[in-house]
Amino acid sequence: MKEIKYSKAIEKLDEVIHKIEQEDVDVDELSLRVKEAVQLIEMCRSKIEKADLEVKQIVQTFQSQDG
Amino acid sequence: MLYDDSFLTVSQLNDFIKDVLQMGFPQRVWVCGEIQGYNRNKDKSHVFFELCEKELQSNKVVARIGLVIFSGRKAAINDILDHAENAFQLKDDIEVKFLCKVDFYPPHGAVRLIVESIDPTYTLGKIAQEKQRLVALLKKKGTFERNKALPFPVVPLGIGLITAFDSAAYNDFMAELASSGYGFTVLCRNTLMQGKKAEKDVCQALDTLQNLSEVDLIVITRGGGSIAELSCFDSQLIAEKIAEIKVPVVSGIGHEINMTITDMAAYAFQKTPTAVARYLVERIQDFLTGLNRRGQDLLGKAQDIIKEREQKLTQSVQDLRQGVFYSLTCQKQELTRFEKSLALFPFRILKRSAENIQSQQKALGAGADAFLKNAGARLKHCRTIVELARPENLFRKGFSLTRLPDGSVLKSIEQLQSQDIVRTKLLDGCFESRVNHIYKEESLEGDQVQ
Numbered sequence: 001m002k003e004i005k006y007s008k009a010i011e012k013l014d015e016v017i018h019k020i021e022q023e024d025v026d027v028d029e030l031s032l033r034v035k036e037a038v039q040l041i042e043m044c045r046s047k048i049e050k051a052d053l054e055v056k057q058i059v060q061t062f063q064s065q066d067g
Numbered sequence: 068m069l070y071d072d073s074f075l076t077v078s079q080l081n082d083f084i085k086d087v088l089q090m091g092f093p094q095r096v097w098v099c100g101e102i103q104g105y106n107r108n109k110d111k112s113h114v115f116f117e118l119c120e121k122e123l124q125s126n127k128v129v130a131r132i133g134l135v136i137f138s139g140r141k142a143a144i145n146d147i148l149d150h151a152e153n154a155f156q157l158k159d160d161i162e163v164k165f166l167c168k169v170d171f172y173p174p175h176g177a178v179r180l181i182v183e184s185i186d187p188t189y190t191l192g193k194i195a196q197e198k199q200r201l202v203a204l205l206k207k208k209g210t211f212e213r214n215k216a217l218p219f220p221v222v223p224l225g226i227g228l229i230t231a232f233d234s235a236a237y238n239d240f241m242a243e244l245a246s247s248g249y250g251f252t253v254l255c256r257n258t259l260m261q262g263k264k265a266e267k268d269v270c271q272a273l274d275t276l277q278n279l280s281e282v283d284l285i286v287i288t289r290g291g292g293s294i295a296e297l298s299c300f301d302s303q304l305i306a307e308k309i310a311e312i313k314v315p316v317v318s319g320i321g322h323e324i325n326m327t328i329t330d331m332a333a334y335a336f337q338k339t340p341t342a343v344a345r346y347l348v349e350r351i352q353d354f355l356t357g358l359n360r361r362g363q364d365l366l367g368k369a370q371d372i373i374k375e376r377e378q379k380l381t382q383s384v385q386d387l388r389q390g391v392f393y394s395l396t397c398q399k400q401e402l403t404r405f406e407k408s409l410a411l412f413p414f415r416i417l418k419r420s421a422e423n424i425q426s427q428q429k430a431l432g433a434g435a436d437a438f439l440k441n442a443g444a445r446l447k448h449c450r451t452i453v454e455l456a457r458p459e460n461l462f463r464k465g466f467s468l469t470r471l472p473d474g475s476v477l478k479s480i481e482q483l484q485s486q487d488i489v490r491t492k493l494l495d496g497c498f499e500s501r502v503n504h505i506y507k508e509e510s511l512e513g514d515q516v517q
Contacts, residue, residue: 010401017405020412027420034413041402041409048398055391059384 006047013040081173088178092169095183099164103131106159112138118163118180134167134180144185151187155293160263164189198301201328205306213310214334220283220315222354223347225252227276227285227314229269232257236290236319236340243344249351252281260289265299269329270308277312285312286347287329288319288340297327306332319343462494480505 004012016037019025025033075083100118108114119131136144148154157163167180205211226244230237232255244251256272259265269287276285291297300320306328309316315334319342320327330336337343454460458468469477469491477489487502 010398013402013405017408017412020416021408023412023416023419025413025416027416030413030416034409037405037409041405044398044402048395048402052392052395055388055395059388 004043006044009040009044009047013037013044016040077176078173081171081176084176085171085173088169088171095166095168097164097186098132098167098180099162099189100130100132101162102157102159104159105157109157114141118165132180133177134165134182136182140183144182147185148187151191155187155190155296157185161298162190162193194298194301198298198328201301201303201306202331205303205328205332210306210310211331214312214316214332217313217315217334219334219350223283223350224250225281225283226254226347227279227282228253228255229258229272229276229285229287230255230289230340231260234260234290236260236288239290240286240288240319240340240344243341244348247344247348247351249348251347254279254282261292261296261299263299266302266304269300269302269305273305273308273312273316277314282314284315284317284334284347286317286319286343287333288343290340291338297325300327300329302328305329309333317343317346459494462492468492480507 016033020030020033020037098118100120103117103119105114105116108116114136115133116135117131117133119128121127122129144157148156155161164186165180165182166184166186167182169178170181171178228237228240230240237255241253244253254276256276258272259268273285273287276282287300297320309329309332316332318327318330318333318336319338319340320329320336326336335346337346462468469489471477471482472488472490475482477483483489483502483505485502485505488499489502490497490499
């Protein structure tokens with residue numbers, strides 16, 4: 001899947017999930033949509049984890065300088 | 068005295084005048100007036116000079132008289148002056164009160180006053196009186212306040228000096244400045260500091276120095292002296308010049324109890340040249356101390372600010388951390404919610420679709436049954452109708468089929484002619500018959516059609 005910005009990914013995800021929740025998805029497309037949503041979730045989760053790790057490292061660097 | 072002789076010799080006249088005068092002034096008299104012509108004769112053994120009286124407004128001499136201080140009286144008079152509370156010396160232009168003997172000097176034919184004593188308090192009083200008048204006038208005009216209203220230079224290092232060059236005052240002043248070690252620049256205008264001409268010279272010096280860019284302030288100083296000596300600094304001209312110029316003036320003339328009008332007009336005054344120099348040095352020291360204190364204040368404030376900013380920064384880092392983690396947690400929760408939705412809703416869709424299909428199927432089954440049932444019934448009905456319509460069944464019930472000789476089926480009496488031979492078929496055989504009568508209606512008994 002093409003790398004996209006988190007905000008775009010979450011927007012897209014929100015849209016897909018909303019459609020699925022509203023049962024507004026054609027059965028033919030359902031598995032495709034679910035697959036897409038799962039991929040987006042994975043992408044977002046890895047982005048969050050990466051950001052989390054980076055922030056922790058940055059703050060740690062900052063605090064060790066400060067101390 | 069003989070008037071009969073009709074004339075007198077000059078000496079006789081003069082002696083006579085002398086006698087008359089002596090009779091008229093048997094005692095010494097106190098005479099007040101302004102000294103003139105004293106300075107140029109003061110070093111002679113007998114000092115001849117004049118006293119004069121001036122008109123108050125015009126300053127014009129209205130009366131004058133010659134005086135002499137004989138060498139024998141000089142010491143006594145100087146002694147009186149020296150012991151006066153504010154010593155002064157005889158000189159031109161001062162008001163004095165002499166105790167005199169009115170004398171006539173026959174060889175010159177002139178009236179003269181022989182000075183025997185002096186009242187110094189009169190002179191001092193006159194000077195004080197004049198000074199008071201001037202002070203009151205200048206105060207009223209605001210002359211004393213104008214130089215004081217100027218901004219004092221923050222670092223008064225460029226000094227315009229008005230004093231007699233190389234005098235004791237000059238040397239004291241310069242020595243004190245030099246001992247401070249600060250980089251003063253002194254531009255000295257050699258100036259008359261006593262006598263009649265001092266007033267104008269000081270004014271010119273003020274004008275000259277105030278126009279020099281190096282000059283931050285002007286100092287007027289001289290060593291102490293008698294009130295009479297310093298009286299040239301009780302000057303309206305100098306005071307007004309000081310009020311007029313744009314540079315602060317610091318004066319050091321005489322001593323504090325004898326503050327001159329120049330001192331009053333100046334921005335500040337000190338007792339002596341040394342004191343003036345010290346005053347300036349102190350201004351520089353004040354500046355440096357102030358600078359130092361302000362530097363420390365600045366440093367303190369800067370440190371406070373840095374500390375405050377550091378605390379804010381630390382707080383910001385904590386806020387950032389919490390904010391970031393909170394935000395990331397929220398995002399994670401949202402993803403989890405999405406995951407839950409994904410785990411649930413697609414199956415719900417599939418289930419719903421399956422259910423739909425099932426219900427469609429059911430509906431379809433029920434519909435087909437009904438249709439078939441209906442179709443069967445209709446078919447049976449049709450079959451019955453068809454069965455009923457079969458010729459055999461009709462023949463069996465008694466119906467028959469009659470044909471004309473040309474073979475066509477007889478359906479109407481209109482087709483018949485009397486005597487026609489028709490052939491009628493029944494279930495089990497057929498017969499031929501001849502038409503006798505034709506009737507319009509079914510009436511086998513009668514109603515013959517003709």
